[in-house]
Each structure stands twice: as C-alpha cells, then as structure tokens.
Amino acid sequence: MSNETYRRFDPWRVSPVKEDSRHQVVASHYFNVDEVTLSTPQAGTFQRYVLQGSNGDAVGVIAITDDDRIPLVEQYRIPTHRWTLEIPGGHATSPDEKTPDVAARKLREEAGYTATRLTPFCRFLDAPSFAAHHTSLFYATGLKPTDRGSLGPETPRPDVRLFTLDEAYEMVVNGTIVDAKTIIALLRLYTAPGHNLGQ
Template structure:
C-alpha cells in the first residue's frame, strides 16, 4: 500500500478548513433568520457567506397512510416558484417548546384532515447544506381518523387533499410530477421499506 494514501470511513465532524471570524443576523422572520458570516482560510483572504437558520427547530413532513394504503397529498400553491405542488403535510413549530412530534400531529390535522393513532419518526435531513442550517424531520402516520382541518394562509386558503396509492405516488416521483424534496424522500423511503411499512 502507498503510504501517502489514507483509507477511512467518511467523518463528517473532522476539523473545519475554515475559521469563522464574525457572524451577525441580518434578517429575522417568524420561520427563519439569515446570518451574515465572515470566514477565512490559510489560503484565502476573508470572505462572506449567508446562512439560513430555522427559528423554532426542525421543519416537519408527515407521510400518512390510510387503512386501505392510500397516501394523502396536499395541493399547495408555492409563491417562490409560482406553481402548484403535491406535498405530504408539513410545516414548522409555531412556538419554541412545540416538539417535532406535536408539529407533525398538528400539520396532519390542519393540512390533510386526519388524526393518527401512531406517528413515528423515520428520517431527518438537511434541506440545503450549502446555505442553510435547516433540517426536516420525517414522520410516518397510521391509524388515521378524519378530523376537522384548520385555517390556512392567504396563498392557499383551502388546499385540496388528494389520496394516492403508494405505486401512484412513486410513479409521480419518478416522472417529475412531485417535486417537493420532503415528499420525494418520504415516498421513496416507504417504497423501499420491507413490506412498505416504516413503523416496524
């Protein structure tokens, strides 16, 4: 073996190649903040980057499944992209002490119109690691019971909920009909799970 080569598992926490010189918050909103961060390296002069931070913890996505195996997807109008999307219910905490599991139950009820006898977390991912320190936690909900839905924002006052089989949802991921990242990840994860069950 060549002594100059190193073989090791990936280490996400090894020493940073950058030095953070300063940080200041330049935008503050209900859901997120933006920090301006000044950095330096031994080989480069000081430079700035902008980092999006979540205000109240992780975002949440809820992949729910009815007793007959259908998945509720919510039609949402998304202002930044000027288009409609199909998404699993999701959102953020409205207060700092609201747990991700509580957010999941609330968003399932408000957006899809269901309560669940079982909600279990099955995943967590970084949305855009190049500019955001923002994670989404994914939950699997079963034992669904219809419930009254809540109120919605002005962009989609009363979004429609559509029910799809797992095969239909998977096909919409593959053909590009579903473009929302949390929904893509959740559907592919369920499709790959043994017995199509994330609760085991």
C-alpha cells in the same frame, strides 16, 4: 487501482475554515439569516449568508389510510409560482411546540386526519450549502378523519388527494412530485420492508 489510503468519512473532522464573526441580518416567522465572516490561509477573508430555522426542525408527515392511500396536499408555492403535491408539513409556531406536536398539527390542519401512531423515521438537512436547517419526517398510521383548519393566504384550503404508494412513486419518477421532503418520504416508504416504516 488507487494507491490512496482509504479514510473513513468523518462529518466532524477539523474545519478547513475559521469563523471570525456572525450577526443576524434577517428575522422572520420561519427562518433567520446570519451574515458570517470566515477566513482561510489560502483564500483570506470572505462572507457567507446562512439560513437558520426559527423554531427548530421543519416536519413532514407521510400518512397511510386504512385502505392504503397516501394523502397528498395541493399547495401553491410563491417562490416558484407553481402548484405542488406534498405530504403535510410545516414549522413550529413557537419555540415551545415540540416536533411531534408540529407533525400532528400539520397532519390535522393540512390533510384532515389524526393518527393513533406517529413514528419518526428520517431527519435530513434541507440545503446544506446555505442552511443549517433540518426536516424531520414522521410516519402516521391509525388515521381518523377530522376537521381541517384554514392555512394561509397562499392556499387557504388546499385540496387533498389520495394516492396508492405505486401511484405516488410513479409521480416521483415522472417529475410530477418535486417537493424534496415528499420525494424522500415516498422513496423511503417504497423501499421499506413490506412498505412499513414503523418496523
């Protein structure tokens, strides 16, 4: 039995480091990178690089068709030189594009559906050790097929595959699905009461 006093977790308690300076070293259409100089009495001065999203949160959309199938998109990812299965997702194209609008656009462009209802259900930090960037997840229902757009040079017209929740969950467990937003969305749906994130 520990004699330590129990302390409630407080994510906003006093910082153990002092930020001395910050300047942007990279600007891109998806993200920016800041070089940050910090200091502590124990360690002295040190530098870190912090990734910031350019136009707000990234999004991911887990959608359910009328026959209880989940559309997953085959994407070729350049950083890892591999194909992935992912829920539709992406970034705003301008600072004026709102997060729900990004979700609706990516569902249409990548999966080929519109939704009568888009419900936000989760927001998480992508990589808190080096990024101040969030992803917001949406649950889409009332799907209707629509025309898809051309996405980009990596995967101009990715294939869309439909899976039951049990099939998708199995692919998470066996390591076929490795994309973090997709894993989080599928596990949240799998553990939701009655498999309904809109409750």
